[in-house]
Amino acid sequence: MTSSAQMAIQGREVDGGVRRADRRWSSLLADAVLAFVLLVFGYFGTRGAAENFPDAAPIGTPTYVLVAVAALALVVRRRWPLVTLALSTVAVTAYLVAGYPYGPILVSFFVAVYTVARHLPIRRAVLGCAPALALLLVHVFVSLREPVGFPGLLPGAAWVVVPFAVGATVRNNREAAARDRIEQARRLADDERLRIAQEVHDVVGHGLAAINMQAEIALHLLAKRPEQAETALTAISRTSREALDELRVTLSVVRRDAAVDRAPVPGLDQVAALTARLRQTGLTVTLEVTGERRPLPVAVDLAAYRVVQESLTNVLRHAGTAAATVRIGYLPADVTVEVVDTGHGGSGPAGPGDGHGLTGMRERIDALGGTLEVGPRPGGGFRVFARLPAEARG
Known part of the structure; x- marks a missing residue:
């Protein structure tokens, strides 16, 4: 491989690495903004929830610590989705077992479950969300306040089942769209190859047929009238040159070689x-x-x-x-x-x-x-x- 080709490959690899790094930083920034928004929403929303649930445990510093853990875990949700889900599950479970009022902390948990279902293969997502569901439902039977009991199983499970279903659906739809794009690109490539094959067939077939006819004339005249055979040989040279030029133009489309001057389309x-x-x-x-x-x-x-x-x-x-x-x-x-x-x-x-x-x-x-x-x-x-x-x- 030539040094210029190696440099070109290395340049493409560097560019690809830079683009991937840019995407990672963009995702991290977006997740940090989301975590901050949910943190603020959790702080004020939890205070409002306490007013709506007077029988719940009084909120205080531990309450806001748990709200902060569940929200800030979302900063790395796309990089480490299972870690985010684990932190969020522990925080939310502790929050509910302590008897604090239902509030915005559940939104953070919802996003964590969605992220696992959206970004991980279905098998890993199920294995990750199943323990989260079991741990979340602990508060239905164990609570520092009065436990909800069996009537709370369905609403509690919904906080896992619903975001999981949404995330899995989004993942499947995007994978299907990606497969469609790949298939469409493959069809376009096949159509382009067929078009180029037709062009090559037309150019080469016509040129060879003309050259064959001229060669037969030259062979016929060579022994009897060699001076006239020169005319046929000159025609062979010109026809082959024109066919090669047209073939070069056709193949340059495949190579995307900017150094090749493209003749007008016939x-x-x-x-x-x-x-x-x-x-x-x-x-x-x-x-x-x-x-x-x-x-x-x-x-x-x-x-x-x-x-x-x-x-x-x-x-x-x-x-x-x-x-x-x-x-x-x-x-x-x-x-x-x-x-x-x-x-x-x-x-x-x-x-x-x-x-x-x-x-x-x-x-x-x-x-x-x-x-x-x-x-x-x-x-x-x-x-x-x-x-x-x-x-x-x-």
Whole structure:
């Protein structure tokens, strides 16, 4: 591994560590604020509760110490949730056994139970909350004041069951959302890989078909007219260079390499150059354009170009010395592309939906809301016809 690559990896690790540290400090600060709010609320709320429960034990310094312990334990609730729950449970249990009035200290306990259910795996959360529930219910039967007895079991258990259910639900929902995001990212990655595979197939398939035709011409002429073979070899060199350039542009999207200059995305404006290159291979290609040329959406422009490219590549592969005609029609709301050849019946592609080329072609057109017709012509030869929605860009 090069030193620059090692430095880049180390830089990413440092950045990731800094971001994690920032998140930890942010969480700690938020929990400290929450603990302070509950501390203040507990101080004043407990005084108010004492007025509403005259039969409860009189409050004093020990009361406020227990309220403070339950509230301040929340400062580390996300870092050590079980420690927070243990401190809160001991404080609340002592508070209730002492006979102090029901008050805001239970809110701190509620948050502690919620935190355990929210941030720990369900098994650990249950093992942590079960002893807390048992300890909390001690005050139902043991109290310095008159015990509540069995009627207090259900209300007491609710202070554990309810926050636990809320925390577990939030955890499950967030995990499900995270799984959905991962699955969506995987689908997007798969779609991108499929798109790149189609682009590579179109570029490489067309280039190799043209090079193969030119190489056969060069071999045929080499023995009889070597001076003319040079023209075919020059065409091979130019075609291979152009195919490599287009392939490099396509792969640069995958690499996200900013150092690679990206050529313009192919479109219908380049069909003339495409047909000119194919004429140099010996294929007779005629281009006909009707309607007023206008800018097209990039996806539509590229799909239309690929239909022409793939169709002419199939003519090179399957139709031998047949002539081909490319017709491009600019309609008010659509653009049409038609490629026909004069081969023998089924001498074009194998048929609708057969082969990676036609499959990719059909997927492109379907994704854009267009239509594709592929099949033999009644009078002989093969026909590919595509219609795409093509509103001009504003």
